[in-house]
Amino acid sequence: xxxxxxxxxxxxxxxxxxxxxxxxxxxxxxxxxxxxxxxxxxxxxxxxxxxxxxxxxxxxxxxxxxxxxxxxxxxxxxxxxxxxxxxxxxxxxxxxxxxxxxxxxxxxxxxxxxxxxxxxxxxxxxxxxxxxxxxxxxxxxxxxxxxxxxxxxxxxxxxxxxxxxxxxxxxxxxxxxxxxxxxxxxxxxxxxxxxxxxxxxxxxxxxxxxxxxxxxxxxxxxxxxxxxxxxxxxxxxxxxxxxxxxxxxxxxxxxxxxxxxxxxxxxxxxxxxxxxxxxxxxxxxxxxxxxxxxxxxxxxxxxxxxxxxxxxxxxxxxxxxxxxxxxxxxxxxxxxxxxxxxxxxxxxxxxxxxxxxxxxxxxxxxxxxxxxxxxxxxxxxxxxxxxxxxxxxxxxxxxxxxxxxxxxxxxxxxxxxxxxxxxxxxxxxxxxxxxxxxxxxxxxxxxxxxxxxxxxxxxxxxxxxxxxxxxxxxxxxxxxxxxxxxxxxxxxxxxxxxxxxxxxxxxxxxxxxxxxxxxxxxxxxxxxxxxxxxxxxxxxxxxxxxxxxxxxxxxxxxxxxxxxxxxx
Amino acid sequence: xxxxxxxxxxxxxxxxxxxxxxxxxxxxxxxxxxxxxxxxxxxxxxxxxxxxxxxxxxxxxxxxxxxxxxxxxxxxxxxxxxxxxxxxxxxxxxxxxxxxxxxxxxxxxxxxxxxxxxxxxxxxxxxxxxxxxxxxxxxxxxxxxxxxxxxxxxxxxxxxxxxxxxxxxxxxxxxxxxxxxxxxxxxxxxxxxxxxxxxxxxxxxxxxxxxxxxxxxxxxx
Numbered sequence: 016x017x018x019x020x021x022x023x024x025x026x027x028x029x030x031x032x033x034x035x036x037x038x039x040x041x042x043x044x045x046x047x048x049x050x051x052x053x054x055x056x057x058x059x060x061x062x063x064x065x066x067x068x069x070x071x072x073x074x075x076x077x078x079x080x081x082x083x084x085x086x087x088x089x090x091x092x093x094x095x096x097x098x099x100x101x102x103x104x105x106x107x108x109x110x111x112x113x114x115x116x117x118x119x120x121x122x123x124x125x126x127x128x129x130x131x132x133x134x135x136x137x138x139x140x141x142x143x144x145x146x147x148x149x150x151x152x153x154x155x156x157x158x159x160x161x162x163x164x165x166x167x168x169x170x171x172x173x174x175x176x177x178x179x180x181x182x183x184x185x186x187x188x189x190x191x192x193x194x195x196x197x198x199x200x201x202x203x204x205x206x207x208x209x210x211x212x213x214x215x216x217x218x219x220x221x222x223x224x225x226x227x228x229x230x231x232x233x234x235x236x237x238x239x240x241x242x243x244x245x246x247x248x249x250x251x252x253x254x255x256x257x258x259x260x261x262x263x264x265x266x267x268x269x270x271x272x273x274x275x276x277x278x279x280x281x282x283x284x285x286x287x288x289x290x291x292x293x294x295x296x297x298x299x300x301x302x303x304x305x306x307x308x309x310x311x312x313x314x315x316x317x318x319x320x321x322x323x324x325x326x327x328x329x330x331x332x333x334x335x336x337x338x339x340x341x342x343x344x345x346x347x348x349x350x351x352x353x354x355x356x357x358x359x360x361x362x363x364x365x366x367x368x369x370x371x372x373x374x375x376x377x378x379x380x381x382x383x384x385x386x387x388x389x390x391x392x393x394x395x396x397x398x399x400x401x402x403x404x405x406x407x408x409x410x411x412x413x414x415x416x417x418x419x420x421x422x423x424x425x426x427x428x429x430x431x432x433x434x435x436x437x438x439x440x441x442x443x444x445x446x447x448x449x450x451x452x453x454x455x456x457x458x459x460x461x462x463x464x465x466x467x468x469x470x471x472x473x474x475x476x477x478x479x480x481x482x483x484x485x486x487x488x489x490x491x492x493x494x495x496x497x498x499x500x501x502x503x504x505x506x507x508x509x510x511x512x513x514x515x516x517x518x519x520x521x522x523x524x525x526x527x528x529x530x531x532x533x534x535x536x537x538x539x540x541x542x543x544x545x546x547x548x549x550x551x552x553x554x555x556x557x558x559x560x561x562x563x564x565x566x567x568x569x570x571x572x573x574x575x576x577x578x579x580x581x582x583x
Numbered sequence: 584x585x586x587x588x589x590x591x592x593x594x595x596x597x598x599x600x601x602x603x604x605x606x607x608x609x610x611x612x613x614x615x616x617x618x619x620x621x622x623x624x625x626x627x628x629x630x631x632x633x634x635x636x637x638x639x640x641x642x643x644x645x646x647x648x649x650x651x652x653x654x655x656x657x658x659x660x661x662x663x664x665x666x667x668x669x670x671x672x673x674x675x676x677x678x679x680x681x682x683x684x685x686x687x688x689x690x691x692x693x694x695x696x697x698x699x700x701x702x703x704x705x706x707x708x709x710x711x712x713x714x715x716x717x718x719x720x721x722x723x724x725x726x727x728x729x730x731x732x733x734x735x736x737x738x739x740x741x742x743x744x745x746x747x748x749x750x751x752x753x754x755x756x757x758x759x760x761x762x763x764x765x766x767x768x769x770x771x772x773x774x775x776x777x778x779x780x781x782x783x784x785x786x787x788x789x790x791x792x793x794x795x796x797x798x799x800x801x802x803x804x
Contacts, residue, residue, distance in 0.1 A: 114726065119786040120755045122729055123651070123699070125748045126658035126690045133742055134786050139754055186751075502632030502674050505708075539724075541679060541708070543636040550679075550706055552724050575756045575784075577706070577724065 040467075040498045040508035041536040042553045044115060044140060044576045045162055047090070047099020050079075051555065052536050054494030054512030055455070055471060057486065059529055061565030062165035062190040063100045064093055065219035069488050071453055071473050074396040074417030075364065076484050083370040084342065085290060085317060085331060088271045089237070089246055092294075094218045094226075094304070095373035095386065101193045101216070103235045103248075105156050105208050108148045108583040109547075115140030115576030117164055138163035138187045140576055148583040152202045156210070159183060161192035165569035169225060172434050173217065177227050178257030181215050190217045190225075195233070207238040221386060221425065222379045222437045223522050223567045226303050228252040228265075244273045254302045263300030269293060269372075276319070286319040294372055304374040307387075311335065313371050325350075333371065337387075340366030354404040364394040369423065379431075382439035390444050392421035409459040418450045424483045425521050435567045436523045449479035467498045482526075487518040489531065504544065509537035511558070522566035532559045547582035632674055639672040640803045645777060647796015649686055655790050659688040659699070664794065670709070678709045680721065687732070694745040695738075696731040703727045705759065719763040725781055729753045757783035757790075763798075771802040 041052040050058045050068035057078075059067040069078040080096040087097035089104060117137040125133065144158030161182055166173075170188045174181075182192035195212025214230040235248040247270035254263040273290035280286050292313040296306050315333030330343040346360035368387060377384040398415035421444045428440040455473035474491040481487050494512035501507070515531040535558040540551040553576050561570045646665040651658065666684020673679040681704070688699040707723015731749035733739065741747045761779040768774070779794040 114754075116726075116754050116756055118756060118784040120753050121748050121787075122727070122753055122755050122783060122785045123655055123658045123688065123790050124785050124788060126692060126694060126746050127654060128692060128745065129787075131787070133748055136741075136748065136751075137755075504633045504636065504674070541673070541706075542633075543673070543679075544633055545636050552706075573784075575724075577726065577756075579706075 040496065040506075040538070041510055041555075042508075042538045042540075042551060042576070042578075044164065044553070044555060044574065045100055045142075045160070046102050046104075049099075052510065054492055054510060054514065054534070055473060056492065057488035057514065057517045059486070059517060059564040060165065060571050061219055061568035062217070063162040064098060064190045064217060065096070065565065065568070067486050067565065069486070071475050071488065071492065072398070072413055072415060072455055074362075074415055074451060074453065075394045075419050076422040076449055077369055078486075081369045082342075082364070083333075083340065083372060085273065085288070085315060088244070088273055088290070088292060092269070092370075092372055093216075094220050095370050097370065100162075101160065101191045101214065103193075103195065103210055103212075103233075105197070105199060105210065106144060106146045106158065108146045108154065109580050110145040110583075111143070111578060111580040113140065113142035113160070113576065113578045115164070115574055117167075117570075117572040117574045119572065135167050135570075136187075137572065138167050138189070139185075140164060140574075141184060146583075149201055152200050154199045154201065155197070156199065156208075157196035159194045161185075161189045161215075163187040163189040164574055165571070166190050168563070168569040169435065169567060173225055173227065175258045176256045178255075181227060181229070183213070183215070189215075191215060205238065205240050207236075207240075209236045210234070219565070219568075220304070221377050221384055221442065222382075222439060223435070224303075224379065224437055225567070226254065228254055242275045242277045244271070244275065246270045252302070254300070256301075261301040263298065263302040265299075265302045266297045268295050276317075284321055286321075288317040290315055292372060301378070303378055304386075305376040305378070307337065307375040311337070311372055324348075335371065338367040338371040340364075340368065340371055356400070356402040358400040359398070361395070361397045363396075365391060367391050379437060379439055382428075384439055385441040388423055388442045388444045390421055390446075392419060392423060392444065394419040407461055410457070412454070412456040414455075415453045416451070417453070418448050420448050421446065422449050422484070425485065427521055430524055437567075438522060445480050445483050447480055449477065449481065449484070451475055451477045464500055464503070466500075467496075469496045470494070482520050485519065485521055487520060489515045489517045491515050504542045506538065506540040506542065508540075509535065511535045519566050527563075527566055529562060529564050530560070532562070534559045549578070549580045549582075551580075552577045630675075635672050635674050636679075637671050639678075641670040641773070641800045642803055643668050643670065643798045643800035645682070645684065645796055645798040647777065647794060649688075650793040650795070652791035652793055654788060655792065657691055659690055662686050662688050664703075664796065666703075668705075668798075670800065673708065676711045676713075678711075678719075678721075679707075680709060680723075681706050690746060692745055696733045696746040696749060698732040699729050699746075699749055700732055701727055701729050707759070707761075709761075709763065717765050719765075721761045721763065723759060725757045725759050725783070727755055727757065727783060729755075755783045755785055755790075757781060773800040773802070774798070775800070 043049045056070040067078045090097040116139045120137045142160035146156040147154045166189050192215040195210045197210035199208035217225040230250045233250050238245045250267045252265045271292040276286045276288045295310040318330045320328045325348045328345045332341045342364045344362035349357040396417035400413045402411035426440045426443045431437040453475045457471040459469045461467045472493040492514045496510040498508040513533045517529045519527040538553040555574050561572045664684050664686035668682030670680040686701045704726045709719045709721035739750045759781040765775040777796050781792045783790040
């Protein structure tokens with residue numbers, strides 16, 4: 016039995032660990048923005064609350080955060096995306112402080128006479144918080160965090176909407192500013208928390224507008240009891256556009272109940288998990304979006320069948336009176352020599368909406384934008400992964416072919432030009448097949464836990480009506496990473512990567528091309544494990560030109576984030 | 584500028600004298616309290632690297648002068664600085680440190696602001712390299728917070744006035760390289776000379792500064 020399981024484990028580990036960790040060593044500026052340090056796909060950042068994050072090997076025309084999955088139950092629903100930012104997941108026991116900045120403020124250079132206008136202001140990142148150690152199981156936490164990056168270019172038009180400071184600190188009009196505190200209880204059976212806070216947030220919508228909402232309060236309760244996870248959130252949101260004299264409120268209750276597979280269940284041939292996600296809203300005045308019938312209940316079930324150790328079939332199926340969504344896959348691990356792995360599989364995603372919990376309509380002036388397209392989409396992907404380990408080296412590759420019918424697009428009826436460009440129309444479908452073929456190859460080398468090197472390159476060729484895609488993704492990428500752990504206490508992790516051109520097709524009269532570029536990210540981390548102290552500094556997107564990666568968004572600038580943390 | 588040159592020469596002389604001493608037997612006897620080697624010394628070769636952390640801990644005060652470099656000399660005048668810091672053993676031949684200091688810069692051109700308050704936080708590592716003992720070299724990141732000092736009611740434009748952006752809080756990061764020369768020790772006190780090259784990642788050009796000063800350090804444990 017051990018002989019049978021070992022190759023499977025080896026292959027599974029290699030295909031997941033080596034590919035994923037190639038870019039996981041550099042710290043992201045905030046949890047939920049891990050895609051900003053990845054290099055294996057198209058990752059376009061509009062700000063901490065919006066990003067187009069498409070992993071090349073995943074296939075399909077949509078980005079990862081657009082697809083609802085049970086794994087994202089505790090992510091935030093921001094318009095139609097499941098976002099890890101801003102996270103309300105309590106931090107582990109620690110006290111920490113974090114700050115950062117988009118590099119390039121003038122400071123003393125501003126005292127030198129110049130004929131050029133002053134460059135735009137660079138904006139910071141600010142965070143501080145603590146989580147106490149448990150005392151008889153009880154603990155307390157508080158966190159303030161706001162990310163002012165990406166906000167400078169659009170601060171002017173957005174300030175006209177809110178008319179005043181729209182953050183807990185400063186006047187930069189950041190894309191989110193969150194403050195919460197709460198209590199929790201943890202023992203061997205239960206992990207529960209109740210957080211209460213106040214949050215300023217901007218969401219990016221189908222019309223390319225940034226919509227501001229002030230949650231006061233936002234309350235989130237979580238409880239994990241054995242294999243059951245319950246989440247319940249209450250949001251009292253205020254919406255306004257001072258310039259247009261519009262105002263509205265939305266009181267929302269959302270959450271989920273999720274039964275996960277237990278340890279005993281995981282050993283069975285048929286494994287079952289199930290849950291229910293839900294939202295209910297009470298709107299008053301102008302809140303710019305609408306949820307049909309003011310509520311959505313989303314029951315879902317997950318099944319895993321493993322008739323033999325080499326063959327695994329997974330299904331997630333959810334359905335309600337409006338939508339259905341199924342995500343399934345079958346994966347086979349081929350018999351191979353030790354330290355080698357070959358995996359082949361097929362996956363399918365079909366459904367009426369990628370995110371059935373999202374709002375169904377958006378309103379802009381006199382325009383009503385239908386966010387639900389008729390019909391359904393179907394994505395089919397076949398893939399094969401090869402991995403081989405030779406001493407301290409590992410090589411591998413992955414190829415896939417995918418085809419998607421009924422991919423979501425946006426039928427643009429018109430644009431509204433101003434300092435920013437908005438669009439109106441309706442979400443619809445591409446009633447033909449979009450096909451793609453992808454190929455990736457990677458190489459890893461390591462020496463004990465001191466040094467790791469990785470290199471990965473990939474390409475993708477699309478065929479079909481690609482000009483109707485929201486984003487035509489990059490055709491190829493290459494990325495190199497090197498990580499050192501010196502004296503077991505000082506970590507240097509860096510990656511350098513290149514992505515070819517990507518293109519936004521539908522957000523402006525002329526497509527917006529995001530030129531291909533090199534990016535360099537690096538983290539320096541001083542660890543003092545004996546005392547649980549960590550100091551770190553991360554440079555993000557050095558080398559790259561400062562460009563706008565998402566229509567109506569700010570510049571992706573070279574930035575530095577520093578953290579000081581003491582864990583308990 | 585003459586003062587700067589004098590300081591440079593003084594520093595060079597001290598570095599040279601320190602280098603010259605690296606062969607002396609006196610410095611090899613690092614346990615002597617009278618010897619100018621106020622750095623933590625470990626002799627247990629079997630110790631794991633992570634076990635050196637915080638084995639020794641020092642607190643210090645420092646002060647001296649900051650010299651704007653290059654074009655920056657036309658922006659602000661030389662100024663004094665003062666601050667506090669801590670240093671702790673990290674590895675066998677390296678110490679970690681954090682410092683926080685304050686300085687007040689006066690603008691060279693005529694502007695609507697009287698001066699600029701600067702608070703600078705620094706984090707880095709000092710390395711004791713045996714070939715240049717007792718000179719210690721270090722590097723790290725700097726985070727400088729600035730705010731203009733100006734009269735109440737002054738109408739200043741963010742876009743157009745010299746120093747207009749400083750009327751709001753401004754923060755910029757950078758990196759620095761420093762050289763420390765221990766001068767003498769007495770009981771738990773160490774006194775030394777500190778020279779530092781700092782570059783802030785500003786636009787349209789980087790801002791470079793040279794810092795020269797003294798520190799007085801006390802071993803806490």
